[in-house]
Amino acid sequence: MVNVPLRIPMSSGTKKESKGIRCWPEDERPRERLLARGPQDLTDGELIAILLRVGVRGKSAVELGHDLVKRFGSVQAMMNAPLAAWQGIKGLGIAKIAQLQAALELGRRAALPQKREETFIKTTQQAADYFKIRLRGLAEEHFRVAFLNRKGRLLDESPIAEGTVDTVRPHIRTVVAHALRTNASALIAVHNHPSGAAEPSESDKLLTRDLIAACHPIGVKVLDHVIIAGDEHYSFADTGLLDELGLETLAPTPAKGS
Numbered sequence: 001m002v003n004v005p006l007r008i009p010m011s012s013g014t015k016k017e018s019k020g021i022r023c024w025p026e027d028e029r030p031r032e033r034l035l036a037r038g039p040q041d042l043t044d045g046e047l048i049a050i051l052l053r054v055g056v057r058g059k060s061a062v063e064l065g066h067d068l069v070k071r072f073g074s075v076q077a078m079m080n081a082p083l084a085a086w087q088g089i090k091g092l093g094i095a096k097i098a099q100l101q102a103a104l105e106l107g108r109r110a111a112l113p114q115k116r117e118e119t120f121i122k123t124t125q126q127a128a129d130y131f132k133i134r135l136r137g138l139a140e141e142h143f144r145v146a147f148l149n150r151k152g153r154l155l156d157e158s159p160i161a162e163g164t165v166d167t168v169r170p171h172i173r174t175v176v177a178h179a180l181r182t183n184a185s186a187l188i189a190v191h192n193h194p195s196g197a198a199e200p201s202e203s204d205k206l207l208t209r210d211l212i213a214a215c216h217p218i219g220v221k222v223l224d225h226v227i228i229a230g231d232e233h234y235s236f237a238d239t240g241l242l243d244e245l246g247l248e249t250l251a252p253t254p255a256k257g258s
Helices: 030-037 044-052 061-072 075-080 094-110 124-135 172-182 202-218 241-250
Strands: 141-148 154-163 186-192 221-229 232-235
Touching (some): 030 044, 044 061, 061 075, 075 094, 124 221, 124 232, 141 172, 172 186, 202 221, 202 241
Antiparallel strands (some): 141 186, 221 232
């Protein structure tokens, strides 16, 4: 009897990789679950996966989504992260980064008041809450001004300057011109400290003093200068520093020889 060797099928040499989410049961796929049960049924990572659409070699979009949440710590942290923090992440090209940034910005804007005429800023806390959404997570200093009428209604909110700590020096004349153009009765200056320290620098104090001096002759009252640092803020008005600078700035100059 002749022994015939058994023919054993050989492996192709590479393990067949998963085809991704499309191979999952339909009721487990994020997009189908969202449409069937609503977005509230999905985890943060799964919602991000829908935005990403596809994963990378060896990792599904859901796994990549969960990895991103873990990397940043939370969706809120992702929303606050500077653009530079997204660069260089494996699996994220410029197209995916752009998709995620667009979605996060929509979420940020959705939290803002829809109508400017319905926005009133009468307290430091209201000013801080209004601007924290706009300034949170920015890598550079941004100086903005809220222009108000006599009742505290927001007439306009304008970016005046941005840059590094050493280069940001808002032009006072730009603030004055905008106040006149909007017919504002008062204003609140706000800027962020990316360092996380809310205490004012000497430069911040000098700027506030110059702003008071420039606005007084045109009848515009500087109500406050608020510094945003993460979830913390510093108010020149609440600490009494605004009044001190006002007295220092607007005090009559003693006559010579007196």
